[in-house]
Amino acid sequence: MKVLVTGGAGYIGSVVTWQLAEAGHEVVVFDNLYQGHAEAVHPRATLVVGDLANREQVEAVMAEHKPTAVMHFASYTLVGESMQLPFKYIGDNVRNGLNLFESALAHGVQKFVLSSTANLFGEPQTLPITEEEPLAPSSPYGQGKYILEQILHWLDVTKGIKYAAFRYFNACGATAELGEDHTPESHLIPIVLQVALGQREKITLFGNDYDTADGTCVRDYVHVLDLAEAHIRALNKLDEGHSLTYNLGTGTGYSNLEIVQMVREVTGHPIPLEFGPRRPGDPASLIAGNEKVMRELGWEPRYDLRQIVASAWAWHQAHPNGYK
Numbered sequence: 001m002k003v004l005v006t007g008g009a010g011y012i013g014s015v016v017t018w019q020l021a022e023a024g025h026e027v028v029v030f031d032n033l034y035q036g037h038a039e040a041v042h043p044r045a046t047l048v049v050g051d052l053a054n055r056e057q058v059e060a061v062m063a064e065h066k067p068t069a070v071m072h073f074a075s076y077t078l079v080g081e082s083m084q085l086p087f088k089y090i091g092d093n094v095r096n097g098l099n100l101f102e103s104a105l106a107h108g109v110q111k112f113v114l115s116s117t118a119n120l121f122g123e124p125q126t127l128p129i130t131e132e133e134p135l136a137p138s139s140p141y142g143q144g145k146y147i148l149e150q151i152l153h154w155l156d157v158t159k160g161i162k163y164a165a166f167r168y169f170n171a172c173g174a175t176a177e178l179g180e181d182h183t184p185e186s187h188l189i190p191i192v193l194q195v196a197l198g199q200r201e202k203i204t205l206f207g208n209d210y211d212t213a214d215g216t217c218v219r220d221y222v223h224v225l226d227l228a229e230a231h232i233r234a235l236n237k238l239d240e241g242h243s244l245t246y247n248l249g250t251g252t253g254y255s256n257l258e259i260v261q262m263v264r265e266v267t268g269h270p271i272p273l274e275f276g277p278r279r280p281g282d283p284a285s286l287i288a289g290n291e292k293v294m295r296e297l298g299w300e301p302r303y304d305l306r307q308i309v310a311s312a313w314a315w316h317q318a319h320p321n322g323y324k
């Protein structure tokens with residue numbers, strides 16, 4: 001299959017691109033390299049440097065490469081920033097998605113995969129969070145993703161496209177070749193690993209008075225290779241003619257303190273820590289109910305937290321300054 005991957009030079013998109021290419025698919029990556037890295041693109045994939053905001057560039061990539069499926073990872077991704085810059089997240093992220101969908105449809109694409117987010121659930125009513133949980137995005141970032149899911153829904157109803165929307169919980173871990181390199185870095189595991197690498201003095205955890213066992217926030221950490229596996233399974237499943245929406249996580253939650261403890265065990269570094277105030281909008285616990293994706297896609301998470309942290313540690317030791 002010929003797959004266009006937007007954001008395929010970024011963290012998750014590069015791993016999915018890699019897996020697609022290794023499975024024999026033809027992959028075209030469309031990325032403006034705002035957060036992405038050309039070095040992260042699989043050598044057999046074609047990298048087109050372009051911006052989804054530029055409709056002509058999007059049209060050109062569709063016309064030249066004629067993909068059969070589109071995987072849409074490219075996005076502004078910072079929840080905190082979205083509280084300051086709502087237009088960037090509800091405006092640009094949605095407009096860029098619309099540019100992509102409209103152009104892809106005009107060029108006959110009927111299959112889409114969207115990176116959505118657990119941020120759609122706000123402060124959830126039940127744990128683990130199933131696909132039946134009411135949607136209540138807790139930020140402009142989440143709201144933008146919600147709108148993109150809804151647009152795909154209506155393109156299914158009106159134009160017959162089929163799509164898979166994956167609400168990721170916390171993507172993490174690395175492969176031998178690919179790891180997480182964001183500027184700024186906002187994710188807990190790479191930040192704690194920066195302490196182990198001597199690049200930060202200590203880690204600040206936001207809040208220790210949440211309603212959780214140790215008072216720190218609980219999240220569901222899913223290895224990026226497990227995420228990639230679900231995407232590839234979904235591409236094939238869409239041929240059955242139904243759109244798909246899944247929560248994608250391991251079903252197990254770990255507190256921030258447990259993450260720090262695991263990094264201590266894996267790296268042997270004491271990881272000094274302090275507590276700061278809560279961050280506005282952080283729910284106490286987010287844990288995926290993953291029965292639906294396991295049942296329907298035959299997907300199963302293969303990596304536990306120790307393997308996730310060990311894989312990330314290996315990558316960061318080999319690339320202490322990221323891809324630079």
Ligand SMILES: NC(=O)c1ccc[n+]([C@@H]2O[C@H](COP(=O)([O-])OP(=O)(O)OC[C@H]3O[C@@H](n4cnc5c(N)ncnc54)[C@H](O)[C@@H]3O)[C@@H](O)[C@H]2O)c1
Nearest residue numbers: 007010011012031032033034035036051052074075115171
């Ligand atoms: N990392 C997580 O834990 C997580 C959790 C939930 C959802 N997501 C979603 O998954 C997707 C991938 O996340 P990631 O962590 O790999 O992010 P990332 O920033 O590493 O990758 C996004 C890529 O998109 C590119 N990009 C951004 N705007 C673009 C534009 N206008 N035109 C072309 N390219 C553009 C960036 O250069 C980057 O390479 C995002 O949509 C994100 O919202 C991520």
